[in-house]
Amino acid sequence: HDLWRPAEPREAAIAREMIESGNWVATYLNGQLFLEKPPLYTWTMAGMMKIFGYKDWPIRIPVLLFTCGLLILTYSFAYRELDSKGAVLSVVAVATMSLFLEVNHGAMIDNGLMFFTMLSLYAFYRCFEIWQNETSRNRFHKDPLFGWATLFYLGLGLAFLCKGIIGPALVLAPIAGFVIFGKRWRIIPRIYPIYGSCLALFVVACWLFALWLKGGSHYFNVFFMDNHVKRFTGDYGPKEAPFYYIPYIFLAPLPWTILLVPAIAALRERMTRVTPGKNAFWTFAFWWIGSMFVMLSIAGTKDSQYLLPLLPAFGFIYGMFVKRTLSGDPFPRWWAVFIRCFCIVGSLAILATPFIPVARSCPLGFSSILMGAILLSVTINMLVGLFRNQWQGVWIRMAILIIGAGICLHLFVEPVLNEMKSSRPAWEFIQENVPESADLTGIDLDENTQGFMYYYGRAPRILETNEEIVKAARSENDSYILVIERRKNYPPIVEDLVATGQWQLHNEAKFEHRLYRLLKNRKKH
Template identity: 25%
Template sequence: MLIALVVLAAGIGLRGPWPPDEPRFALVARQMLDSGQWLFPHRGSELYADKPPMLMWTEAFWMWLTGGWQGAFLMTSLLSGLGTLAVVWHLGRRLWDARTGLYAAAIVLSSMQFVEVVKHAQIDPLNLFWITLGNAGLLLHCLRGPNWRMYWLGCFAAGLGVITKGVGVIVLLMLLPYAVMRVRRWPGVILTRGDGWRWAGGALAFLLAIALWLVPMLATAYGKATPAYLAYVRDILFHQTADRYANSWMHEEKPWFFLLVILRTWIPTWLLAVFVVPRWREAWRLREPRVWMPLLWFVLVLVFFSIPRGKREIYIVPALPMIALAMAPYVGELLKARWLQRLGFALAIACAAVFGGAGLWAWKTSPAVARRLAAGYELPDNGAALWLCVALVGAGFLLSALIFRPRRGVVALLGGIALGWILWPVTTYPLLDGNQSARQLMTRADEAIGPDGQLGLVSWREEILLQARRPVAEFGFARDAALQLRDARAWQAADPAHRWILINDEAIDACVVDGKARPMGHANRMSLSLLPADAWRTGCVDGASKGLPPDAP
């Protein structure tokens, strides 16, 4: 757990929230603190109905506790990651023994996708914790029970997963393989009689957790009964859940998408899983539910997320702990094999060569791809410092390989992975944060408008409002950019000497006089400019010049 703490916490406090999701949740959390409105998240002046407010509540708590959002916005993810590892260890210890629990937690921690997700302040780390806790409750009840308290806790955690992201219900899929194994009389599966009311208590615990947010939210929304609040209810309960699942409108991917995600991001977990497959076949023959209940749940989750057209890599993360749990009983035997140690050592050397070689090559030659990345991040010297950081990760793998040698090749590989996850954020966050968080751009804009200037935002992103150095005016987030610009012009016209418009360059229309927009730079592949009051063509309305020639003043 100490290793996990160092790996997962590395870099906290060295950067602000980065897109796409972190600035949104941090902004919503900060607005909750400022406004005292906890049931209905707001993004600027608009209600934010894409996700339930659970994560934003926790981020607001850490902001309140620490007095700001720098670093605090990552605390929920860090504790969720550590909590997930603790639950996996406990579950492995209860089902098998303490060594198996240790192996299971180590497999999760060594997996690239797990660390990548936990190092970002998205909803998924918290969702991962609730789902893992829910699975633990159900497994301990079904395989080491009857333990009705753990069963009810698992169902309650599933409900908390629902009000975190909506998909906590997948925990309950664990009851399907249990029901089949119970009917087929698999050894080790609990058999209860006359406990229907206790089983029904799980449904009550599940609904109770959801009701903690849903009941006061609905009571308040229908009490206000305004179009905005009623639209919020429809959106979050139907459009963002059932409609999003059945008729996805973004992130469209092929049905086999998650298999490719596993091959690409569950490294080195799936490499080890290849050698565990024969043990899984033997466990099936022996009807071992401790292995096959988690495995069958993984298959059901894979199918569940593969059905809709819309897919994102992070959807499959909750399945990782169950695969690790099914692998863990056989890891000790595999680690005794000399070929596995040599394979681990070879992979560590290969990673050292790839990262070190690529970093030094890009630093020395500044190829076109390096120059493009440096320009996008506004880095000096063609991003030389960034490429040295890549080479430093390679040096970490090499150092680990030299310390542990081929005899402990697996430890050499895991040590290199751990050093990489520590060195990369510590060295790159200070380099990239100015651009990624939009802090650099907003500092330039603040200096450009002067101490008495007022700033209005058009076609903005969440990091722009979050990083604003003073109170700003905004004209909606989801509204059409043309409507935002129309209202911004009216706002600016009321005090032209002091009011400026910061606009996404893609939203600039034909009413802007050429050369009047003042470029402020780039942030996350978005270019923004400042528009003074004299930037508008006379008589031009909503991008149409009313018969004036295009070059008219």
């Protein structure tokens, strides 16, 4: 698909500008310093562009790699407690959560952050398992903890390079709760804290030193003060109330949230069956969810996609629950009520996917009817098993429906989303109306508009003062100004410029609630 709002055009343009400027240390957008995040994710996209060129699809190769790596880590982590069946179910749960599908379908920095936080947490937990099970240590033998500890600290450093201080903070918060409240202090000297801290700091310091050489205190002030301190206090970025994440903690794992209550009951049942002190895996998952949620809630700047690193821990819980219902052991009847709700709601949502194009006034095609009929037959079979309490057959048919949903998302839903979120129609409108020889400028253009224009090879010059606007109007060359009205009460910029007599409205077009308006200078002077 094309470059999608809200982030892909911006990220693609930053990566292209990194290649063309030769500046691989600091990130820029349309010639302006854009140091919101460290450049690791941009490096991965720029590397793909160097190999495959400035097309839409290469920027998503890092997404594919990070997503596959994340699911492999989810399986490996869940396998420590739930064996292969539970691990597969955990992977399925994570891969079908609404927030996971939304964020991992495009080039967004949170893809990389989720992978590196998961990598570091998994490496630490492996260190804990080895430490917990070791009886004695032979100093002449290779220490198995060393490799996992190295991976843990390397993950911390890379998490910083992906999204800044929040990366290692999201890792260290659950580990701190797990160690302190579990009185597991003795693990600290066993994970090579001095060596590991030096390794993580070295990874971070290499980039910070290069950043200082490039821009000195100004770059540090923009990166640390504007994009860390002010974001944490809420003075910069999308500021929300402290309780902003409470509804999203239930919305992010949908549709699995429907099973939350019986899943918690199953987890409690599982934990009461083992000896106290043997529940380390689930204690770790508890701190994983709780500490990350609290930390993100304290920060002033909030966005629903920031909850992405919590999803694997939820996946473990839901994977455990489904595995419990497949075990053949009896379970409380009231669990079946939630399972039926989950299956009915999920199957209805999947049944609707082949007919999504109809909602956009597209004709109903044969492929939609055929897929709908196939999904309907599987759903009917699933519902019969559901009310006969044939749980294994129910989950098998749900798995088939999930596969069918994936096919439908590709065939029917993605084209509709591409029509809604694509940047290309706006780009084609600009190309058709502004000759290559003309001067193209803009007023108050958002990041994504500047992003797709730069990435597609037509970077706009941003006008910020009245003097610049007057100069553009008096240009000997044809001069155009692009203005985007994003809301009803948007300031009447176009009307004010036309009223000066120096500009005329050349053309306008609306793309998904955004009105693109092009003005042209009236005559040459």
